[in-house]
Amino acid sequence: MAAIKNNKTLLALTSAALALPGMAPRTALSLDIGGLEIGDIEGGFQYSHYEEGDDRINADTYQGTVTLPLTGRLNLNGHWIVDAWSGATPSINVPSEVLGRPDGDVVQILTSASPETRVAFDLRAGYQFDDVLLEFGGGSSDERDYDSTFFNFRTAWDLNEKQTTLSLGLNYQDDDIEAVTRPDLHGQKSVYNIQVGVTQVLSKDSLITSTFGYTRSSGFLSNPYKRVFIQDLGAFFEQRPDNRNSWVWDTRYIRHLAAWDAALHLDYRLFADDWGVHAHTFEAAWYQPLGHDWQVVPRVRYYSQNDADFYQPFFTQEEAADEEFSSDHRLAGFGAISGGAVVTKDWADWLNFETSFEYYQRYADLEIGGDGESDFADYNFWLVNVAVKIKF
Amino acid sequence: MPLAHLTVIVCLILMLAACATPVKPWERGTLAKPHMAVDPSPTETGIRHHVFESKEASSGGLGGGGGGCGCY
Numbered sequence: 001m002a003a004i005k006n007n008k009t010l011l012a013l014t015s016a017a018l019a020l021p022g023m024a025p026r027t028a029l030s031l032d033i034g035g036l037e038i039g040d041i042e043g044g045f046q047y048s049h050y051e052e053g054d055d056r057i058n059a060d061t062y063q064g065t066v067t068l069p070l071t072g073r074l075n076l077n078g079h080w081i082v083d084a085w086s087g088a089t090p091s092i093n094v095p096s097e098v099l100g101r102p103d104g105d106v107v108q109i110l111t112s113a114s115p116e117t118r119v120a121f122d123l124r125a126g127y128q129f130d131d132v133l134l135e136f137g138g139g140s141s142d143e144r145d146y147d148s149t150f151f152n153f154r155t156a157w158d159l160n161e162k163q164t165t166l167s168l169g170l171n172y173q174d175d176d177i178e179a180v181t182r183p184d185l186h187g188q189k190s191v192y193n194i195q196v197g198v199t200q201v202l203s204k205d206s207l208i209t210s211t212f213g214y215t216r217s218s219g220f221l222s223n224p225y226k227r228v229f230i231q232d233l234g235a236f237f238e239q240r241p242d243n244r245n246s247w248v249w250d251t252r253y254i255r256h257l258a259a260w261d262a263a264l265h266l267d268y269r270l271f272a273d274d275w276g277v278h279a280h281t282f283e284a285a286w287y288q289p290l291g292h293d294w295q296v297v298p299r300v301r302y303y304s305q306n307d308a309d310f311y312q313p314f315f316t317q318e319e320a321a322d323e324e325f326s327s328d329h330r331l332a333g334f335g336a337i338s339g340g341a342v343v344t345k346d347w348a349d350w351l352n353f354e355t356s357f358e359y360y361q362r363y364a365d366l367e368i369g370g371d372g373e374s375d376f377a378d379y380n381f382w383l384v385n386v387a388v389k390i391k392f
Numbered sequence: 393m394p395l396a397h398l399t400v401i402v403c404l405i406l407m408l409a410a411c412a413t414p415v416k417p418w419e420r421g422t423l424a425k426p427h428m429a430v431d432p433s434p435t436e437t438g439i440r441h442h443v444f445e446s447k448e449a450s451s452g453g454l455g456g457g458g459g460g461c462g463c464y
Contacts, residue, residue, distance in 0.1 A: 046439070050443060063438075065435060161416075162417070163414070163415060200412055201412060201415050201420070201423060202412045203412070203415060204413075204415050204419050204420070204423070205423070246450075252430060256422045256423075263425070263427040263428050271450035275449075277449045277450065279449065279450035287427035287432065289427065295427065297427075303444075305448060330447060330448060330449055336448070342433065342436065354433060354436065356433075356436055358440070360447075362447075381447075383439070383443055385436050387433075387435060387436060
């Protein structure tokens with residue numbers, strides 16, 4: 001019994017030691033280049049496919065990432081992404097009377113977008129002091145009609161014997177917007193964002209993390225391809241306000257359930273902006289190890305938003321008089337339910353495989369306190385991912 | 393967001409912190425398990441958020457920011 005007890009003690013001490021920063025076992029190749037030790041180089045690749053129902057838009061996304069840990073405290077990370085998408089997307093809504101069907105409905109008209117490709121990359125450097133993490137990053141994204149440059153700063157401060165972590169993030173983004181069908185359009189947009197967060201260990205098997213974010217966007221914030229129908233006048237490009245202030249509060253509770261060695265992740269997110277949009281997101285995921293290094297993660301998500309102040313399915317001349325109008329279905333009031341699962345498998349310490357599937361259904365009727373007015377825009381999509389992570 | 397809402401949020405966070413039980417470093421074996429991480433699959437989370445943000449009005453506000461449009 002004494003031996004068993006000692007083994008349990010040793011196991012507990014070993015587990016605790018592994019939980020400390022810098023104490024993870026080194027299992028992969030380490031390089032020594034000019035006295036600079038590079039170890040546990042990690043690489044990852046992910047393929048994702050997105051597809052909407054009714055033969056609407058579909059997209060393929062390829063991502064790669066490389067992490068170089070230098071000197072045990074300095075990490076360099078590079079990430080690239082390539083998107084390619086094509087298919088039909090909503091362009092305008094018209095009252096059914098316009099189409100000779102006087103039934104009082106709204107008809108959503110889709111147009112086929114030409115195939116598009118986006119190429120993006122970002123670089124990040126992080127330095128871990130004993131109790132403070134500093135990270136600097138930046139990158140760019142290029143599309144035929146949308147270029148973006150962005151910079152990030154993030155710091156995290158461990159307190160209270162690492163039971164509490166405070167974090168601060170600052171982000172800046174500068175975008176240039178054009179439209180293939182509007183050669184005279186040259187829009188510009190700036191986005192400033194600040195985030196403050198706290199992560200608190202609640203007990204030996206639970207923790208909570210909460211983050212508050214504020215974002216100010218200014219410049220050309222419209223979608224250059226979306227149109228609105230104004231009765232007796234016809235179709236016009238949408239016009240959103242030139243500024244947007246938004247706030248988001250996200251809280252996640254994580255609890256380990258010893259009977260199943262499972263982890264329950266519960267997430268709630270509240271969003272509000274000065275366009276009149278309020279949104280709630282609830283998400284639950286159950287991380288269940290299955291033995292032999294397999295894991296399955298079923299999850300479900302519910303989302304609800306109300307419509308923006310300047311949204312209408314279509315407009316009368318009086319409604320459009322204030323020169324701020326949009327019929328973009330993403331600014332309508334609606335709810336959505338989605339669910340799926342993630343399956344992961346570890347091979348040894350150096351190879352990890354992950355695949356996931358998610359199905360999403362938009363239902364106007366699921367909006368909290370809504371009237372289902374935008375049900376003409378309901379649709380569904382599914383998203384599948386396949387990812388491989390390797391330690392070289 | 394009204395200041396009162398922000399005050400309530402801060403108070404809730406402080407109350408939760410006050411409820412915490414002290415956990416010594418050698419008692420954190422469970423918390424160190426991969427599936428107890430705040431985000432066990434950040435790359436997969438990234439593509440999910442990118443899709444949701446291009447389909448819903450409550451875009452951005454958290455995460456690293458940037459990344460262009462890609463709003464299919």
